[in-house]
Amino acid sequence: MLADWAVNEFSEAIDTAWALIRSGDPVLVEIVARSLQVSLSAVFCAGLVGLPLGACLALQPFPGRQILLVVLNAAMGLPPVVVGLLLYLLLSRAGPFGFLGLLFSPTAMVLAQTLIVLPIVAALSRQILANLWEEYRESLQSLGASGWQALGTLLWEGRFRLLTVLMAGFGRAMAEVGAVLIVGGNIAHVTRVMTTTIALETSKGNLALALALGLILIVLALVVNGAVFLMQESGKQSVDDN
Amino acid sequence: MTIDPKGQPALPLVFQAVSLQIGSTKRLNDLDFKLVAGPLTVLLGPNGAGKTLLLKLCHGILAPSNGRIFWQSPGTLAPNRQAMVFQRPVMLRRSVVANIAYPLILRGMSRAHRATRVAAVLTQTGLGALARRAARTLSAGEQQRLAIARAWSIEPEILFLDEPTANLDPTATHAIEDLISEIARGGTKVLLATNDLGQAKRLAGEILFLHRGRLLEQTSAQAFFDGPADPAARAFLRGELPW
Numbered sequence: 001m002l003a004d005w006a007v008n009e010f011s012e013a014i015d016t017a018w019a020l021i022r023s024g025d026p027v028l029v030e031i032v033a034r035s036l037q038v039s040l041s042a043v044f045c046a047g048l049v050g051l052p053l054g055a056c057l058a059l060q061p062f063p064g065r066q067i068l069l070v071v072l073n074a075a076m077g078l079p080p081v082v083v084g085l086l087l088y089l090l091l092s093r094a095g096p097f098g099f100l101g102l103l104f105s106p107t108a109m110v111l112a113q114t115l116i117v118l119p120i121v122a123a124l125s126r127q128i129l130a131n132l133w134e135e136y137r138e139s140l141q142s143l144g145a146s147g148w149q150a151l152g153t154l155l156w157e158g159r160f161r162l163l164t165v166l167m168a169g170f171g172r173a174m175a176e177v178g179a180v181l182i183v184g185g186n187i188a189h190v191t192r193v194m195t196t197t198i199a200l201e202t203s204k205g206n207l208a209l210a211l212a213l214g215l216i217l218i219v220l221a222l223v224v225n226g227a228v229f230l231m232q233e234s235g236k237q238s239v240d241d242n
Numbered sequence: 243m244t245i246d247p248k249g250q251p252a253l254p255l256v257f258q259a260v261s262l263q264i265g266s267t268k269r270l271n272d273l274d275f276k277l278v279a280g281p282l283t284v285l286l287g288p289n290g291a292g293k294t295l296l297l298k299l300c301h302g303i304l305a306p307s308n309g310r311i312f313w314q315s316p317g318t319l320a321p322n323r324q325a326m327v328f329q330r331p332v333m334l335r336r337s338v339v340a341n342i343a344y345p346l347i348l349r350g351m352s353r354a355h356r357a358t359r360v361a362a363v364l365t366q367t368g369l370g371a372l373a374r375r376a377a378r379t380l381s382a383g384e385q386q387r388l389a390i391a392r393a394w395s396i397e398p399e400i401l402f403l404d405e406p407t408a409n410l411d412p413t414a415t416h417a418i419e420d421l422i423s424e425i426a427r428g429g430t431k432v433l434l435a436t437n438d439l440g441q442a443k444r445l446a447g448e449i450l451f452l453h454r455g456r457l458l459e460q461t462s463a464q465a466f467f468d469g470p471a472d473p474a475a476r477a478f479l480r481g482e483l484p485w
Binding site: 135136138139141142143144145146149153157 | 349
């Protein structure tokens with residue numbers, strides 16, 4: 001029966017996952033660590049560029065702002081495979097940035113995920129900061145805040161919501177497979193991450209291992225988001241964030 | 243302890259033929275008056291008279307379309323010697339103390355000075371017990387009190403208040419009025435906009451009567467309530483001002 005098969009497969013996967021985690025399987029640890037490293041680096045880079053860009057779009061009118069906004073919003077739904085393909089063309093030996101020798105390296109994967117996360121961080125933080133600015137503008141001006149001081153205040157006042165934006169970006173980075181597969185190449189011990197391993201093991205018919213990795217990925221997402229939730233709650237207790 | 247070296251006083255504040263046009267509508271028309279140091283001035287007028295716009299012009303966050311606004315002491319428009327409380331004040335998502343300290347931080351006041359000043363403001367405004375509370379969890383009356391405390395923390399020479407008791411119950415209104423009188427008695431010039439005749443009677447030393455963007459009277463409170471010269475003001479006092 002199909003149902004029995006699924007149940008068996010699932011329980012076997014959980015057993016496998018549990019065994020892998022308990023034994024601290026070095027290959028598994030390596031893959032999980034690389035996933036986290038690549039995606040966290042990507043979110044960090046995307047935040048470094050995306051938050052100021054979002055703030056700039058929210059507060060500073062300049063020619064072409066509307067067009068940039070439309071492009072950013074559209075780019076939020078950019079398919080990772082397409083990003084991967086474009087980056088592949090740029091980084092491949094014959095491409096304009098081929099001399100950097102970045103193709104099939106973790107750096108290329110960080111770059112790819114940064115490009116995927118950046119529009120999300122920029123567009124969502126712009127929305128948040130624009131709303132805050134509308135609310136605070138007159139008051140901050142009246143209290144004597146300069147432009148930079150006002151920007152600092154807005155970022156601080158919106159810190160919990162901006163953190164949520166970064167989490168959304170992290171979730172997208174961790175979950176995407178198309179881009180890292182193309183520019184990383186899924187090379188064992190070099191560019192293999194959780195999602196690419198899942199794809200590989202599934203195609204090899206090693207469903208238990210693939211499912212086990214999938215479960216770990218889901219648990220990781222839950223843990224990270226739970227931590228952010230707790231952080232926000234403790235923040236709200238001291239300073240109501242409504 | 244002052245934030246600004248106070249040389250000559252900033253007041254009087256002078257309006258010369260000031261008009262304000264928003265879009266194609268003239269909202270304020272040919273205002274000519276002088277605001278001098280002294281007892282509290284109430285800017286009285288019905289809804290839509292232009293009171294808020296006039297306060298924002300005084301405060302410097304709006305610029306007139308025509309005419310001139312100037313202080314006796316130049317440089318006062320740098321916001322250090324005057325402050326404003328809006329009708330719906332925006333509380334920062336921080337504690338009461340942090341809200342009061344905020345304008346002082348913006349002005350680069352040292353931590354030690356700040357602590358002394360914040361403590362003094364807390365005592366004077368009766369917010370001591372709420373010091374550590376998140377500002378946004380306060381009641382409307384408490385928030386209004388905090389907004390006044392925050393504006394007052396920089397020791398402004400003149401304070402603009404826009405309908406500070408508009409949405410408050412009688413008890414809270416009374417408490418805010420007491421605080422305002424105390425600030426005015428302490429030597430800070432207060433210009434308070436309201437459409438509440440009772441409040442004007444209780445607080446005003448001087449009345450500016452604004453109607454449809456025109457300043458129809460500037461006179462002592464006593465003279466105004468004894469019988470204003472202007473027919474619109476008389477109608478307003480009787481509660482039958484045609485719009």
